[in-house]
Amino acid sequence: MKNWILILVLSVMTVGYVNAQKSTLQKQGTATQLVVDGKPFLILGGELGNSSAACTEDIERIFPKLQRMGLNTVLVPAYWDLIEPQEGQFDFTLTDKVIRQARQNDLKVIFLRCLEELHELLRSPLVQRKL
Numbered sequence: 868m869k870n871w872i873l874i875l876v877l878s879v880m881t882v883g884y885v886n887a888q889k890s891t892l893q894k895q896g897t898a899t900q901l902v903v904d905g906k907p908f909l910i911l912g913g914e915l916g917n918s919s920a921a922c923t924e925d926i927e928r929i930f931p932k933l934q935r936m937g938l939n940t941v942l943v944p945a946y947w948d949l950i951e952p953q954e955g956q957f958d959f960t961l962t963d964k965v966i967r968q969a970r971q972n973d974l975k976v977i978f979l980r981c982l983e984e985l986h987e988l989l990r991s992p993l994v995q996r997k998l
Contacts, residue, residue, distance in 0.1 A: 920944045930969065943979060
């Protein structure tokens with residue numbers, strides 16, 4: 868159940884951010900192009916490591932470096948056990964920090980789902996019954 872909640876939360880956050888940025892995919896001949904705010908957008912991305920994504924101090928230190936490197940996008944792992952450390956108690960401190968730092972450093976964010984949690988979800992009885 869908690870995995871479905873994480874998927875829903877991240878989907879809502881992503882949809883809200885995409886809508887705020889007015890992003891679309893446009894077909895150009897045989898290619899598909901990402902368009903943000905009416906202009907073609909080429910992702911020049913970096914990725915936070917697992918431990919860096921779990922530490923607010925690392926997020927504050929790394930995001931300005933990504934901007935100075937000329938990047939425009941950062942991929943960030945999202946861990947459910949950090950968002951819901953105890954069942955029913957949610958902590959979006961890290962997620963909020965990522966979004967604030969991205970805005971301060973003019974970076975787009977792509978939240979990544981931790982593969983270990985995805986494997987756990989795929990092994991769940993609910994998913995197995997549907998397969």
